[in-house]
Amino acid sequence: MTKSNLSPASGLVPSRRxxxxxxxxxxxxxxxxxxxxxxAHAEKREDDPVLDFDLDTDNYLKFLGPTDDTAGESINxxxxxxxxxxxxxxxxxxxxxxxFDAVAPYHETAVxxxxxxxRRPSSESATNRNMNIAGLYAxxxxxxxxxxxxxxxxxxxxTALGLDxxxxxxxxxSPVGIGNVVGKAAWNAxxxxxxxxxxxxxxxxxxxxxxxDYTGYVPVNTPYELTHPSRWQPQLGPHNGRRVGGGPGDIGxxxxxxxxxxxxxxxxxxxxxxxxxxxxxxxxxxxxxDRRRFRRLVDGVIDASAALTDEQKVIAEVMxxxxxxxxxxxxxxxxxxxxxxxxxxxxxxxxxxxxxxxTFETTIAVWHHKIKYDAVRPISAIRYVYGRRRLTAWGxxxxxxxxxxxxxxxxxxxxxxxxxxxPSASTTVCAASAQAARLYFGEDTLxxxxxxxAGATRTEPxxxxxxDIEVHFPTWTDFNKVxxxxxxxxxxxxxxxxxxxxxxxxxxxxxxxEFVQRHIKGQVKS
Numbered sequence: 001m002t003k004s005n006l007s008p009a010s011g012l013v014p015s016r017r018x019x020x021x022x023x024x025x026x027x028x029x030x031x032x033x034x035x036x037x038x039x040a041h042a043e044k045r046e047d048d049p050v051l052d053f054d055l056d057t058d059n060y061l062k063f064l065g066p067t068d069d070t071a072g073e074s075i076n077x078x079x080x081x082x083x084x085x086x087x088x089x090x091x092x093x094x095x096x097x098x099x100f101d102a103v104a105p106y107h108e109t110a111v112x113x114x115x116x117x118x119r120r121p122s123s124e125s126a127t128n129r130n131m132n133i134a135g136l137y138a139x140x141x142x143x144x145x146x147x148x149x150x151x152x153x154x155x156x157x158x159t160a161l162g163l164d165x166x167x168x169x170x171x172x173x174s175p176v177g178i179g180n181v182v183g184k185a186a187w188n189a190x191x192x193x194x195x196x197x198x199x200x201x202x203x204x205x206x207x208x209x210x211x212x213d214y215t216g217y218v219p220v221n222t223p224y225e226l227t228h229p230s231r232w233q234p235q236l237g238p239h240n241g242r243r244v245g246g247g248p249g250d251i252g253x254x255x256x257x258x259x260x261x262x263x264x265x266x267x268x269x270x271x272x273x274x275x276x277x278x279x280x281x282x283x284x285x286x287x288x289x290d291r292r293r294f295r296r297l298v299d300g301v302i303d304a305s306a307a308l309t310d311e312q313k314v315i316a317e318v319m320x321x322x323x324x325x326x327x328x329x330x331x332x333x334x335x336x337x338x339x340x341x342x343x344x345x346x347x348x349x350x351x352x353x354x355x356x357x358x359t360f361e362t363t364i365a366v367w368h369h370k371i372k373y374d375a376v377r378p379i380s381a382i383r384y385v386y387g388r389r390r391l392t393a394w395g396x397x398x399x400x401x402x403x404x405x406x407x408x409x410x411x412x413x414x415x416x417x418x419x420x421x422x423p424s425a426s427t428t429v430c431a432a433s434a435q436a437a438r439l440y441f442g443e444d445t446l447x448x449x450x451x452x453x454a455g456a457t458r459t460e461p462x463x464x465x466x467x468d469i470e471v472h473f474p475t476w477t478d479f480n481k482v483x484x485x486x487x488x489x490x491x492x493x494x495x496x497x498x499x500x501x502x503x504x505x506x507x508x509x510x511x512x513x514e515f516v517q518r519h520i521k522g523q524v525k526s
Contacts, residue, residue: 056127060135061099061348062338065331068450072324081243082321083417085429086261086367087211089322089360090197091146094190096356098138099349100519101182105172106131107346109522113270113353114185117172130175131345137179138186140165145187146197194266201263217262217371226376226384229288232420233380234258244317244414245458257418264367271361271511275368280504283422285496286375288384298385300495301378304488305393305413306401310465313413314452316490317459318471319426319483320414326433329479330355332448333437350520351440358436358512359429362505366425375421378491383408394491397460412491413459424493428505430483434476435509448473 053063066073072082080088101112106125124130140158149155158165171177191197199208220228223236234257240249265275272278288294319325334351337343343351376384382391386407393410395402419425438444449472455462473479484502487493518524 055129055132057341058132059128059338059341059343059345059348060132061345061352062334066323066328068328071328071331071450072318072321078248081247082323083243083415084260085322085326085359085425086264086363089356089363090190090195090267091142093356093360094146094186095139095142096349096353097189098142098183098186099135100353100516101186102134102138102179103131103346103349104519105178106134107520110346110350110520111522111524112182113519114189115182117178117181120173128345133175134179134182135345135349136163137167137176138183139179141180141183142187145184145191190268193268194263195261196263211261213259213262215263215266215371217259219259220374221380223256226380229381229384230286230376232259232374232376234418235377235379235416237415242415242418244320245461259371259419260417262367262371264363265365265371267364269361269364271357271508271515272365275365278365278368278504278507280369280423280500283373283375283497283500286381286422286494288376288381294381295385297494297496298378298381301488301491302382302391302393302410304495305410305491306391308394308401308413308489310467311469311471312486312489313457313459313464314469315471315482316414316486317457318452319430319486320490322426322429325483326359326429329446329448329473330433330437333441333446336447337441350516354436354440354512354516355433357515358432358509361512362429362432362508363425365504365508366423366428367419369423370420370425373420373422375497377416377421378494379410379412379416382410398463414490414492416492421493422497423501423504424484424487424497426487427484427493427498427501428508430480431502431505432508432512434480435506436512437476437509439509439513444475444477446473446476446479448479 080091097113100110101115101117104110104112104115105117105120108119108122120130136158155165167176168180169177170181172181192201194201196202196212196214197210199210199212202214204214219234220231221233223234226233236254236256238246238249238251239253239255240246240251242249269275285293285297330351334343334348338347388406388408390404391407391410392401392403393405394400394413395405396411417425437446449470452465452469452471454465454467457464473482480502484498487498488495
């Protein structure tokens with residue numbers, strides 16, 4: 001057994017297995033000690049805690065995945081908001097590709113996405129040793145591309161485990177070389193894929209602006225004036241107010257929303273050619289000129305706000321945290337199908353890629369339509385319809401349902417996302433995730449249960465829920481429905497948006513599974 005040391009200074013202690021390198025809420029790379037010739041080893045301190053890991057029998061993806069207690073958490077939560085799926089899922093897609101390509105040479109039929117490394121002898125995959133090592137280095141090279149050296153805890157983690165993070169070998173007869181080659185290939189294929197990670201898209205030569213829009217999107221409304229009531233309006237909010245319950249930011253500073261990564265619609269997909277090929281009906285229900293219908297639309301959100309239960313509040317927060325609702329549901333499913341190690345490293349890497357392609361590549365098409373239709377969110381529509389009239393609705397943290405809140409003071413239970421209404425990204429991504437899981441495992445069963453402790457919500461800490469709440473999703477169908485409905489409960493989407501977004505998302509689960517299955521079976525051009 002290889003026992004690896006982990007410095008407590010890193011914050012990554014054995015009882016707290018957080019997401020290290022992205023990928024469906026599990027680590028895309030693990031830090032495991034090496035015991036083979038030709039790889040440099042770092043010094044281990046005698047007093048470092050010992051982390052038991054059997055390099056030959058354990059699975060790095062499973063081992064470093066979040067537990068139920070750490071679901072929704074990430075080592076990157078200081079830089080990526082848990083609701084910002086276009087950003088952290090973009091990274092997860094690259095790490096998932098690298099993990100898949102790292103294991104492919106050790107599989108009997110699989111062919112990598114970007115690398116076609118010669119198949120290794122079956123004796124090299126008789127244990128998990130080589131696959132663990134290759135996967136580790138693959139993820140580390142992606143990690144370096146994304147973060148450079150700004151994540152010292154990861155370097156410390158690897159070094160403490162006996163690895164040399166600076167081993168640049170590209171010998172594809174060795175696991176370290178395989179990992180380095182596939183990790184670099186995945187990163188190089190996506191660092192200029194349209195997301196503007198490097199900040200120089202649109203011909204910018206000086207002072208790069210990473211992740212910034214280069215497509216020219218400009219909202220027709222301002223935070224101060226809703227001149228086009230059916231169109232998206234950026235909200236004005238506190239600098240630290242984007243995240244549920246608040247987050248990093250400067251006190252006393254208010255900022256206007258900007259659409260998150262409008263350029264997502266330009267990102268190159270693997271499972272389809274052009275997001276314009278996917279059609280969804282125009283949101284004709286979002287039309288302020290049809291006053292009666294528009295008011296009914298708004299009233300649906302107000303009624304949901306007034307009727308909010310503790311359970312709905314809990315679920316709304318879970319689903320808003322995409323690492324928890326969308327990410328950990330997939331981890332739970334893999335765990336359920338891997339009680340005796342049946343999936344192995346290949347199974348975890350394969351489903352990780354299916355899940356990550358289904359969830360991220362959905363957003364490419366969703367953002368195309370969000371920008372195309374540029375639809376208003378409930379918070380603006382409610383204030384437009386009712387002005388300063390008093391409503392019966394949720395009154396804010398600790399207030400419960402009140403019957404005298406002026407419409408211009410109403411706010412949703414969760415912060416309104418900084419992108420247009422239609423279609424709902426959360427709903428389509430949940431639908432794609434559910435469909436991908438059904439197809440991959442051939443069943444609708446999820447059976448995901450967890451308990452949220454009294455007072456554990458971020459919006460109303462210490463107050464909601466009033467008692468422990470057990471959440472249970474028997475099937476993916478149940479999960480999919482609740483995921484969408486929770487956006488209405490939270491006040492951030494209209495019900496009609498949810499109803500149209502669900503079927504739109506299914507097809508991306510189909511495409512992701514089909515794409516990965518072809519690569520698993522080797523039915524691609526080599």
